[in-house]
Amino acid sequence: MSLTVTKVDVWAAEVEDSPGGLAKLLSALAGAGANLDCVIARRDHSKPGKGVAFLTPVKGTGPRKAAKTGGLAPAGKLTTLRIEGDDEPGLGSRIASAIAEAGVNLHGLSGMVMGRKFVAYISVDQPADAAKTSRALKALAAPKKAAGTKRK
Numbered sequence: 001m002s003l004t005v006t007k008v009d010v011w012a013a014e015v016e017d018s019p020g021g022l023a024k025l026l027s028a029l030a031g032a033g034a035n036l037d038c039v040i041a042r043r044d045h046s047k048p049g050k051g052v053a054f055l056t057p058v059k060g061t062g063p064r065k066a067a068k069t070g071g072l073a074p075a076g077k078l079t080t081l082r083i084e085g086d087d088e089p090g091l092g093s094r095i096a097s098a099i100a101e102a103g104v105n106l107h108g109l110s111g112m113v114m115g116r117k118f119v120a121y122i123s124v125d126q127p128a129d130a131a132k133t134s135r136a137l138k139a140l141a142a143p144k145k146a147a148g149t150k151r152k
Contacts (some may be wrong), residue, residue, distance in 0.1 A: 003085040003141040005134050008121070011058045011067055012075040017043050017051040025053060025070045032066035034058060037082075038121055040110050056080070056121070078107055078123045079130040083137060087118040094140060095120070102136035104129045 015021040022041050029036065041053040054075065058067045067073075083095070092111065099106060104124055111120030124130050 001085065001088070001091075001141050003083055003137055005137050006082045007130060007134075008056045008080050008082045009058070010054050010056045010075045010078060010080045010121075010123070011072040012052060012054050013067075013070060013072040014044070014047075015041065015051045015053050015071075017049050021051060022053055025072070028066045028070045029055070029058070029063055032062040033060065034063035034066065038110075038119075040121075056082075078125070079127050080121055080123045081130055081133060081137075082119065082121055084117065084119045085141070087113045087116055091118065092120075095137065098136040098140040099133050102132045104133050104136070 013025060015025055022039075026036075026039070036055050036057070038056050039053065040055075041051060044050045044052050053072075055067075055072065058064055058072065085091075096106075096109075099122070107123040107125050109120060109122050111118060122133060124133060
């Protein structure tokens with residue numbers, strides 16, 4: 001199995017929980033030429049009328065300026081890994097188990113499949129946890145050695 005694990009910078013912003021709240025933010029970024037790979041947005045039930053949006057990547061001078069103007073900032077308290085590869089039955093369970101066996105408590109996970117490929121974003125609380133997660137996923141993806149045979 002082949003997995004690609006990459007650290008990504010995620011930007012976050014509070015958005016209005018109303019029609020057009022997220023569209024306003026995304027329109028400003030699109031107008032500045034941003035090409036996003038992932039957008040996750042949801043209501044913030046602890047703040048009525050507000051939501052939160054997470055975006056990656058925000059690259060280039062124009063998109064970064066538009067992001068800051070729109071209230072986005074790097075999500076500095078989170079370390080996020082992007083995992084991608086071929087989809088197969090049970091893979092999500094094996095990924096979650098490998099991370100758990102590495103002793104890492106996930107902050108968040110979002111994953112999706114398109115065709116025969118998957119992509120997931122895993123957020124952890126500390127850079128050291130991201131390193132442990134990356135090692136665990138690389139070990140999971142490593143080819144298994146066949147059991148040796150006995151010689152006479």
